[in-house]
Amino acid sequence: MNQEENSATTNRQADNKPSSRRRIDPALVISIFALAISLVGTIISLVETSILRQQQDMAADQMAASVWPYLDRSYNTNYEDDSLVYWTFKLKNNGTGPAIIGGVEYVFENQSFSFSNWVDNMYPRLDSMNLDLLTVTGFDDGIISPGESIEVVSLRADVVDNIVDIVSELPDKISVKFCYCSIYGACWESIDGDRPKRNKACEKKIEL
Numbered sequence: 001m002n003q004e005e006n007s008a009t010t011n012r013q014a015d016n017k018p019s020s021r022r023r024i025d026p027a028l029v030i031s032i033f034a035l036a037i038s039l040v041g042t043i044i045s046l047v048e049t050s051i052l053r054q055q056q057d058m059a060a061d062q063m064a065a066s067v068w069p070y071l072d073r074s075y076n077t078n079y080e081d082d083s084l085v086y087w088t089f090k091l092k093n094n095g096t097g098p099a100i101i102g103g104v105e106y107v108f109e110n111q112s113f114s115f116s117n118w119v120d121n122m123y124p125r126l127d128s129m130n131l132d133l134l135t136v137t138g139f140d141d142g143i144i145s146p147g148e149s150i151e152v153v154s155l156r157a158d159v160v161d162n163i164v165d166i167v168s169e170l171p172d173k174i175s176v177k178f179c180y181c182s183i184y185g186a187c188w189e190s191i192d193g194d195r196p197k198r199n200k201a202c203e204k205k206i207e208l
Contacts, residue, residue, distance in 0.1 A: 067097025067182050071144065071190055075171045085157050087131075087167050089174055091139075092149035097182050099144045102206030104178040106138075107192070112177070115140060122174070129166055132156045141206075144180075152176065179205050 072094050078086045093099050106118035113121060115138035126133050135154040144150060153174055157163055175192035179202030187202035 067184060068095045068186075069093055069097050069099035069144070069146070069180060069182055069188075070095035071099055071180060071188075071196060073190070073192065077167050079159065083159055085159055085163055085167060087153075087155045087157075087170055088151055089153040089171075090149050090151050091144065091176075093144045093146050096146055098146065099180040100183070100206055101139055101142045101144065101178055101180050103202060104138075104140045104176060107175040107177060109173050126155065130157055130160070131166070139178075181206050 070093065072092050074090050074092065076088045076090070078088075080086065104115075105112040106115055107113075108118055108122050109125070111121070119133075119136055122136075123133055132155065133153075134156055135151060137150055137152050139150055139152075155170070157166070171192070177189075177191050179187055179189050179199065180196075181187040181202060185203065187199055187206065188196035189199040189202055190196045
């Protein structure tokens with residue numbers, strides 16, 4: 001065999017060898033690219049949903065704050081000409097929205113009463129303390145508007161030696177417990193001596 005024949009045989013053998021470089025399937029590339037785009041789109045969608053939820057929560061909080069009722073109670077003592085003393089128990093809505101009232105308990109000397117029984121039990125006891133019951137106001141199932149105040153109890157007495165002690169004990173004797181809600185259904189419980197506290201149980205006592 002001459003040199004030319006050997007060269008031709010070698011070339012044919014080389015042509016018959018499989019290529020060591022694998023060809024990339026275009027369909028596979030397209031599939032991977034589409035999957036990557038889908039994954040990025042999913043991530044963006046999740047981020048946008050999270051941001052939208054945060055914005056909705058912030059908007060809901062702002063709306064709730066715009067109608068947030070806050071009921072303060074106060075006990076005031078005023079003297080007139082050193083001969084008469086006036087004592088009042090008031091509730092005032094210092095919040096930004098109406099307070100829907102429910103579940104009221106009227107308290108006298110640590111006992112809870114309905115409104116009419118409350119008055120019936122207070123009157124003789126206060127009379128024995130030489131206190132005149134001037135006004136008393138019930139507010140069951142009522143609504144207290146922003147800035148509105150209710151004079152729950154108003155008393156009058158002659159200034160005598162022990163009147164200061166008598167008046168100073170009245171906040172411990174006369175009080176109310178109740179629930180109130182905003183127009184969006186957030187509810188609080190108000191008990192004398194404590195700040196109003198969020199209380200979901202109050203929702204059952206109030207029809208919104």
